[in-house]
Amino acid sequence: MTIALKNTVSRLATAAAVVLGLSAPAWAATEIEWWDFLAGGDGVRMKALIQEFNAEHPDINIKGTTLEWGLPFYTKVRTSVAVGEGPDIMTYHLSRLPLALEEGTLSPITAEDLETAGISSGDFFEASIAAASDADGQLMAVPFDIHAIVMYYNRTALEGTEWLGDDGNLTNLDSVEDMTALLTWAKGQGYSDPLSFQSEGGGGTWRVFYTLLSQQGGEMLTDGEVLAGDNFDKAVKAISIMADWRAAGLIPEQASYEASVALFSGKKSVLHMNGVWEVPTFKDSTEADTLGFDWFANEIPQLLEQPATWADSHAFAIPANPEMSAEQRAAVMTVIGWMEKHSLAWAGAGHIPAYKPTVDSDDYAALQPNATYASLAEHASFDPRSKIAGVASPIYNAVDTLIAPAVHGFLSPEEAAQQMKDELSSMLN
Known part of the structure; x- marks a missing residue:
């Protein structure tokens, strides 16, 4: 009607x-x-x-x-x-x-x-x-909302380390080197995939990549141009950070979305980067007493020049x-x-x-951990304003075919960034 x-x-x-x-x-x-x-x-x-x-x-x-x-x-x-x-x-x-x-x-x-x-x-x-x-x-x-990725973490595993503050929040993660040190320590403690996220491509890899790009002040699109000026080098750096973590065995190989969540729930990862929408999953597991550890979630730490989180x-x-x-x-x-x-x-x-x-x-x-990570709303980094960006867009497809393979060593970060620039630029013409 x-x-x-x-x-x-x-x-x-x-x-x-x-x-x-x-x-x-x-x-x-x-x-x-x-x-x-x-x-x-x-x-x-x-x-x-x-x-x-x-x-x-x-x-x-x-x-x-x-x-x-x-x-x-x-x-x-x-x-x-x-x-x-x-x-x-x-x-x-x-x-x-x-x-x-x-x-x-x-x-x-x-x-x-x-x-x-x-x-x-x-x-x-x-x-x-x-x-x-x-x-x-x-x-x-x-x-209606702002939904972003946050850093879920195993409080029980981090108890007594330099990375868990007296208030129970993550601390001393002020650089990529700090994060790598934590992940390397966790690897030595028996965590097979210290930092889990959807690493096979799609939304998970895009969100992590875009967060690292945005924390450098980088932009995917500037005045209709893809990775203009030094944004290209910033994209290469973002991909390189993830590729280095993968090469050191600090993130999982080709983990699907469901597998990445299971790695954290199954105590194979001490950190988990995922959307705020997984908070109910971990709350339900805690209430059912099936998780086996104390968890929490914070805003993604500022590892580079400025605070920013994909949203x-x-x-x-x-x-x-x-x-x-x-x-x-x-x-x-x-x-x-x-x-x-x-x-x-x-x-x-x-x-x-x-x-x-x-x-x-x-x-x-009183709603936790929501109230703690709500600070990210002040510097949420939304997808580029373009017809080729956003949910189920060509940019997400480029992540599947270019960035994810580069993270896993099948392309160099420079090759992935250049091919992504060329592919997406052709769609804007």
């Missing part, structure tokens, strides 16, 4: 309620078509939020649909919006925003919209608002639809405002709420 038709049905239902003297809310509820790509624990939490919203708002009913994550979701959005059959609201990765801007699939979020939602742009972390805006500063989506955001976006009524849009913004103000429940999935009042609350301060 198109949005225009849904609005017509809603108005007719309201008129019928008046004529027949029936209860208005049951007839006049504004129906909101919702699409997301959230599975697993994220999906469970979002469905619970939708259910709670619907229970509190008899005048608005969210009808949720979960679609396949990644490229299939964004392809569905593009084709549906093109024929006027898109949803009223959808979740959206901010790393995909540049492509959405090129395709014209999103409706700008105005100051009036934010007022309807009872929120303002100043309520959000600056990095997330920048990622949610176009080149002119026009807000195109409303950030992305789930956001709420409104598909471009000139037929959307003012009533429908107001209902959508009501949904967005309510979700932001209830984002503490979303933080349970490990994500850092983009809505600062939640992060500043006493309830969030």
Whole structure:
């Protein structure tokens, strides 16, 4: 059913309620078509939020649909919006925003919209608002979280070492050399793969590479040019750091995502670089008493010139639809405002709420390790703003075919960086 038709049905239902003297809310509820790509624990939490919203708002009913994550979701959005059959609201990765801007699939979020939602742009972390805006500063989506990689670590293993502070947090990791020293020590203690992450390619390798590049102040794209100027050398350095760790047996050979998590859980790794979304996994294992050690998570240590961590955001976006009524849009913004103000429940999935009042609350301060690594939100490094970047993008593919092989010794770091530069540059022309 198109949005225009849904609005017509809603108005007719309201008129019928008046004529027949029936209860208005049951007839006049504004129906909101919702699409997301959230599975697993994220999906469970979002469905619970939708259910709670619907229970509190008899005048608005969210009808949720979960679609396949990644490229299939964004392809569905593009084709549906093109024929006027898109949803009223959808979740959206901010790393995909540049492509959405090129395709014209999103409706700008105005100051009036934010007022309807009872929120303002100043309520959000600056990095997330920048990622949610176009080149002119026009807000195109409303950030819901900041999700980044963090450093999980085995507190039990590090007890009594120079790398665990009295407060239980990682310390004395101020350089690549410091990190290598810790990993070398762990290798000597019998940890077969001291630092685990998804090393076979894909998202895991990209996130580590991009963090190391960003900590040098490096940029993948500068004024439309790939690895311009000294960014090339910074990319080579980032790849070299990972390749050196692999050559010394300090990171796993070709570890899949699931295998990298298992290495940490199985006490084969003392450190684990992965997304905040794995916090529930380790919490559940602790509660079930199946982990066998005390763990925690901190922001990725600053090993190079500046603090920086790869990050992305789930956001709420409104598909471009000139037929959307003012009533429908107001209902959508009501949904967005309510979700932001209830984002503490979303933080349970490990994500850092983009809505600062939640992060500043006493309830969030009690949520650990989330509250400890929330500091990364101040210098989150989002994917390059380009149609070739973001979730399920050509840049991720280049990691699979070039960076990961270089980490494992099949290409030199210089060869990988040059081939990546050439391949991605051809896509921008």
